Amino acid sequence: MFPPVKIEGRTIDPFFNVNRPDELAAAEAFLQTSAV
C-alpha cells in the first residue's frame, strides 16, 4: 500500500521505526545524507 519513500535517490521504508541501536544509526545516517 505504501511504497518506499524516495529521497534524493535513496529509498527507505516509510514506517521505519527506530528500536535498536543499529536502526538508530541507520536513521541518523539517512537523515544526515538527505534533506528529509
Add this chain to the structure above:
Amino acid sequence: MSTWSAFCWPVANRAAWAAATNACRRSPEGRFFAHVIERLKPQVAELIISANGDPARSRPSACRWSRIASTAMPDLLPASLPASNGRAPIGLRAASAIAAASDTPFLPADLVDRLRSASGEGEANLVVAPISGGDAPGVRVVARDACSRSRSLADERRPARSAIGSGSIRQER
C-alpha cells in the same frame, strides 16, 4: 487537510523536550520527533502530543507545547502497557486519529489521505500496523471508540487531566 487527528507519543521526555524547545535538534530523538511533527501536522486538523508527564507542570511549558501541537496531554496509561495497545489520545474529538511514535521519521506526506481512502472514506475503525522491525507498530489508526476504552483504563487511576489547546484550555475529570 483531513478532519482526522494525529497523536504522537514521544519515546522519552527528552525527545519531547528536544522537539518542543527546538534547541536540541542535534539529538537523534529530537530530530526524529521534529520530522514526525512536520510530516503529520499538515495532514490533520489536530495534532496531539503525549507529554508523558503532566504538561501543565513539566517543562517545556504549555506555551512551548502550543507552538508545535494543538494539544499536549499527559500519558496516563500504565508504563507496562505496550505502545501498540494503549497509547491512544484520551479525549479525542475526531472520530479517527493517526497514532505515530516519535521515532518514525520517514512517514509519507500523504499518509492520512491514503489511510482514509483505504477505510472507505468513512470513519476509520481499523488498526493498521505497518512495521519495520521491533515488536510494536510505529503507526496505527485508532477510532474514538478505542480511545474511550483507553480513557476508561486511565480513569481507574483517577488522575487529574488537563489538555492545553491553542486558544482553548479545557479540564476534564
